[in-house]
Amino acid sequence: MAKSSESVVIIGGAIVGSSIAYFLREVGFSGAITIVERDPTYQQSSTALSASAIRTQFGTPVNIHMSQFGADFFRTIKDRFGSTADIGFVERGYLILGGPETVEVRRAGVEMQRKEGADVAALSAEELKQHFSWLNVDDLGVATTAWRDEGWFDAWSLLSLVRTSARDRGVTYVKGHAEYVEVSGGRVVGVKLSDGNLLPADWCVNAAGAASASVVRGIGIELPVSARKRTVFSIKAPLSRDGFPMLFDTSGAWIRPEGEGFICGIAPTEENDPDATGDFEPAHELLEDVLWPALAHRIPALEQLRVERAWAGHYEVNTLDHNGIIGPHDEIPNLIFATGFSGHGVMHAPATGRGVAELVAHGEYKSIDLSPLGFGRVRSGTPLHESVVY
Ligand SMILES: Cc1cc2nc3c(=O)[nH]c(=O)nc-3n(C[C@H](O)[C@H](O)[C@H](O)COP(=O)(O)OP(=O)(O)OC[C@H]3O[C@@H](n4cnc5c(N)ncnc54)[C@H](O)[C@@H]3O)c2cc1C
Known part of the structure; x- marks a missing residue:
């Protein structure tokens, strides 16, 4: 002390x-x-x-509790820092997709998260299609989302x-x-x-x-703790951003609205993920080779997209x-x-x-x-x- x-x-x-x-x-x-x-x-x-x-969908209670505190901090930012304080917090659930083989495990995950106080739910493929008509649900069995404490900010x-x-x-x-x-x-x-x-x-x-x-x-x-490179692509696409979640696909690809378009990314495979200290060059090949095909499969409208820019930063990975x-x-x-x-x-x-x-x-x-x-x-x-x- x-x-x-x-x-x-x-x-x-x-x-x-x-x-x-x-x-x-x-x-x-x-x-x-x-x-x-x-x-x-x-x-x-x-x-x-x-x-x-920010998400509350974790498999470890301590991570869920930390996110709940974080979301509350972001929601009440003006109380802490004054009326002009703004971090652009969009409170909207992640949508984490799963194949039919994951239904049981994912539903058990939701049970656990709910026990820890997270306001999360599991959706069936039919429910998904009803809520997100632009999504290809053919190979999906489940998705999980949250009604509060998730979203993004600046x-x-x-x-x-x-x-x-x-x-x-x-x-x-x-x-x-x-x-x-x-x-x-x-x-x-x-x-x-x-x-x-x-x-x-x-x-x-x-x-x-x-x-x-x-x-x-x-x-x-x-x-x-090792520096692992993660590349973010900023894109424009013929897709509405209204109600669009932070989407995590079964392939590992993610995409969410940002500004006038979207940002998206995917982690490299483990063999292609060495310590990247000092390397901030975006991994452009990821887009053509893996990310775009994965996104276009999941969201057919993304067969057309335009890359505006890309950047790379480091995850501080606890190996x-x-x-x-x-x-x-x-x-x-x-x-x-x-x-x-x-x-x-x-x-x-x-x-x-x-x-x-x-x-x-x-x-x-x-x-x-x-x-x-x-x-x-x-x-x-x-x-x-x-x-x-x-
Ligand atoms: C592409 C990408 C996407 C991400 N998405 C998310 C997300 O959606 N949500 C989320 O929560 N997190 C996300 N993260 C992870 C998140 O950004 C990091 O976990 C977080 O920023 C860590 O904050 P930090 O202050 O510990 O590290 P940093 O922001 O890296 O800060 C460390 C600071 O230490 C300084 N420093 C380092 N060594 C020294 C030294 N020897 N002497 C003095 N100063 C030093 C550096 O200059 C730096 O400013 C993402 C990361 C990346 C790269």
């Missing part, structure tokens, strides 16, 4: 790091908070390059609001590259910057996203189990991880921010128990299995 005279240094100032700083003030921590950020333009941060969607606006608020409440953003964490006597004592300066720290939070493994490698910690790693290192109690979200870090940033802030300020989780996401499972190599991974 931190005293008010103590200092917190957060490595990485995008949505996760900034949310932690914001919530540290929200929970009453009055000590010094410094965020070290190597690129204040955030050009290559996952946050800026994300598809910025991550950049969210980051700006959280960051500005943190700054206004005395959080210092320092431009610098954190080279490693300095440890002495089993505790972090500071963060060493590449310009040679040492930022003294009573608490250190590693929120460096896809680069978070490199920050602790020097002290012998092998964090299973152990595709779930966030949140909480202290087992042997270095003042070193806290907040990374490895594997494609759901923006939606889970508010809950992570509040959880880590509670941990630092109160010595325990007060709201959502995030301990299932702790470092212990990394140490023991015991994955927390998440069945709904995109």
